[in-house]
Amino acid sequence: MNMGLGLYQEQTLKLVMTPELRQAITILQYSAVDLVSYLQEQANENPVIELQESAVEMAPIKLERPSVEIDWKEIVSNRATGEYSSHKNESTYNPLDFVHQGTTTLYDHLERQLGYVKGLTALQRKIALFLIGNLDEKGYLEITLEEAAQRLGASLEEIEDVLAILHHFDPIGVGARSLEECLLLQLQHQGLDDDKIVKVVQHHLQDLGNNRFQRIAEKVGCSIQDVQSMADLLRSLNPRPGAAYSQQETRYVIPDVTVEKVENEYIVMVNDVATPRLKISSFYEKLLSQQKSQDEAKQFIHEKLNAALWLAKSLEQRRLTLMRVTQAIVEMQRDFFDHGVHYLKPMTQKEIAERVNLHESTISRATSNKYVQTPRGIFELKYFFTSSLSTASGEAASSESVKRRIKSLIEQEDRKQPLSDQKLSEMLLEEGIEISRRTVAKYREEMMIPSSAKRKRF
Template sequence: MNMGLGLYQEQTLKLVMTPELRQAITILQFSAVDLVSYLQEQANENPVFELQEAAMEAAPAKMEKQQPEIDWKEVIGNRATGEYSSGKNESTYNPLDFVHQGNMTLYEHLESQLGYIKSFTPAQRRIAQFLIGNLDEKGYLEITLEEAAERMGVELNEAEDVLVVIQHFDPAGVAARSLEECLLLQLRHLALDDEAIVQVVTHHLQDLADCRFQRIADKVGCTVQEVQAMADLLRTLNPRPGAAFSHVDTRYVIPDVTVEKVGEEYLVLVNDVATPRLKINSFYEKMLNQQKSQDEAKQFIHEKLNAAMWLAKSLEQRRLTLMRVTQAIVDMQRDFFDRGVHYLKPMTQKEIAEQVGLHESTISRATSNKYVQTPRGLFELKYFFTSALSTAGGEATSSESVKRRIKLLIDQEDRKQPLSDQKLSEMLLEEGIEISRRTVAKYREEMMIPSSAKRKRF
């Protein structure tokens, strides 16, 4: 056997991850909201094109069976209009402009009420402002009264008197130092602080959370029904009174795809009207056409123009992929759209990939963080990919439809004798669905339904 070094020529095929390909993959997995942010970042880096806000209006358009050839130079560099438009019939109407956004913080809300307390001395008002400033986002006092009195240089009883006044402010339960005190403050506000419920909140709150009603009844000296009524009352209280003033940015879900029923058919519409339009900057367009422009400047503009063209191609490819994937999902889940969630079929990404002729990873990216508006509501595209459970007839049913069946059985149960996980498993087996007790418990917990012991009514 001869061994030695040598040079050989060999032809191989391999996929090269170019920046353009990486960009197309990145754009495909963006949701509608994230895509807008990405385009804004690209516009900041590429001066050749600008973004024009498009109207957020649902403009139905029929899906074309055969997509025509696209002239990308015309798309990105239309000399007549100078813009790339993602939709027609745009208007300036934006429904998000009419959403109310409160700006008052918990500190401002409490300080405004502090202005109505005329009996406070300047020193007491200073203590009140200090205590209000040390409330966390849930409305609880973060520091102890001893620490507050020491920092303010006042007596402990002075700080306690001011705290009592603040605890009468709106919202009820604010400035509490523990969950027990927060609930007691709300009970006093409602004039429902009888001796029994105060004892339950003070000493048996954990037993109440674990639904150990008989144990609480024996210690408090009342019936189990009375303890359960106390639990029902406490569930109506707010354990986080300051949360209503926590201004967290609300992220609204904008559907990427819309499915509309027209006659007996379902039409798939890609909601790209929310995507800003790409427009060529007229200044750079003139520089490109000028003969006196420097070669370096022209080369720079050409590079940025090519980048803009690739961006437009990626946007169009994303639109076509979303349309094809959603149409395949609609075709396979036709019974769901016609008859409801109980007819949702088990489906995998591999099946959709084979149907549309794409790789499974592409299907995963195309359905990631995407939402579809259907006649039956708003769903995440991943919702339609469910695992299969076997039935007595040898057929398969989706896990999501089984979850809905479990929820329906629990909703119809006798609250005095709730159905256990084993009983639910047996009832589903009678309907032809083979499922174990552990799987029933798993699905029940995923739907945030408590166990039969905690659902029992006395």
């Protein structure tokens, strides 16, 4: 056996993740909103790229296997026109232009109301602004009155007097120091703070949350029906009065694909409305054609042009992939589009991958964070991928349709005798759907429906 060292030549095949391939994969994963931000970043980094804000209209595409041949050399030669796609029609419509921007903060809202209060001294206004500035996002006071008095050099009575004024501001309940106080302030404002409900708020909120109405009735000295009425009233109050003015980042949903029904056929349209159109700067094209340009400058411009070209190809590939995947989903879920969610079929990403001749990971990226607008509403593309449950007839039912059936049965139940998870399982079995009690409980919790004990009415 030869154990010596030596030099040998052999051929191997391996996949190399080039920057261009990584960019194409990244673009495929982006939603419509994220793609706009990404294109703006690329335009900032690449001086050759220009973005034209006027959007492109959606091009209707029939349910046929696309056979699009794109001449990228022609696109480069026509880069002065700025068009990287075959679509010519333009539209100035941008859905984000019609989104309301909520800029009023809780501090601004309360400060404005403070300006309407007459007769306050300078110290009282200072105390009020200090307390307003120490409210959390729920509208609760984070600081103790003793600490506020120490910091402002005021007496505890002065702090309490100003806080009492804030308690009358909108939204009612703002400035509370606990959930109990927040609820009591709202009850006082509505004139519903009788002794029994005040006692329930102060001592039995935990029992109320767990529907221990019998225990509360015995402690308070009233009937179970009265406790039920008090629970309904308290649940109608707002436990987080300041949440409406929270300045959290807003995420907008723009459908990446639209499905419309024309006569008896469903038409798939890729939504390019919100995406800026890619252009090539005419200035750099002229600079490249000048013979006086230095070799280093020409090389730089060539590199940037190639990068812009690859970006355009990646965008077009993303559009074609979304179109093909959505077409396959519409074809497989035709009954859903015709009749509703109860006809949603079990479907996996592997089935779609085989149908469109793509890898399963590509299907996952293409449907991630993507939304489709249909005649039945806006859905995430991953909504159509559901697991299956066996039926008595041997066919499969999607988990989503079973969830809707469970919800429908609960909505029709007698609230004085609500259906248990076991009873729901038996009722579904009578309809031919084999499902265990544990699975019913899982689906019910996913739909945020309480248990039968908490749904019971007295």
